[in-house]
């Protein structure tokens with residue numbers, strides 16, 4: 405089995421949208437059926453300024469060109485990235501196991517308005533500056549069977565490479581001691597606190613908003 409991590413243009417993601425949503429639903433342990441309510445939202449996000457997505461695929465070793473026979477994602481990544489930068493080359497048999505996307509943050513969006521007003525309240529003018537030019541990392545998910553092999557890190561690195569924005573922001577649920585893979589991934593990649601124990605309107609969970617400057621080192 406080899407691994408391909410590639411930018412995925414909107415027309416290709418549209419054809420594989422339910423595959424990507426299945427990864428999302430299983431990674432988040434949401435009940436089946438949630439994908440139907442999320443599909444229109446993900447499709448609308450694809451139309452936003454600066455939208456960009458990256459996907460990870462497992463490719464069976466049987467076909468020509470599928471030469472990377474390893475379970476070590478880091479090793480596979482180098483070969484796959486070099487060999488298959490062109491998303492149109494994604495083989496039919498490739499199984500989508502990871503998805504990450506985001507877009508240019510702007511006050512027109514619900515997430516931005518919620519976070520902007522909280523950041524302004526807590527950090528004043530510095531908070532306004534934080535929100536002036538950023539990429540919102542909206543979703544990042546890896547299928548449970550493929551987690552813990554470096555795919556999340558590869559998706560994030562690829563997604564954030566070469567962006568025009570000077571900063572990336574995201575929100576993630578608070579968990580005790582920051583003990584889950586999402587938190588560990590974000591901390592490992594240099595994300596710092598912007599807001600803690602923040603409540604989005606209509607959601608009873610506590611969230612953290614994290615951010616870091618771009619480009620990545």
Ligand SMILES: CC(C)(COP(=O)(O)OP(=O)(O)OC[C@H]1O[C@@H](n2cnc3c(N)ncnc32)[C@H](O)[C@@H]1OP(=O)(O)O)[C@@H](O)C(=O)NCCC(=O)NCCS
Nearest residue numbers: 431478544545546551552553554555556557576585586588
């Ligand atoms: C968060 C998430 C996207 C991270 O993806 P991932 O592929 O599991 O992340 P990584 O593999 O890069 O890192 C996870 C682990 O693999 C280890 N790892 C990293 N590179 C590795 C490699 N090349 N080989 C083996 N292991 C590696 C890391 O040490 C890390 O271990 P840890 O979890 O004990 O800290 C994924 O776990 C997920 O989908 N979680 C559920 C959904 C979710 O929380 N999404 C984010 C919502 S905000």
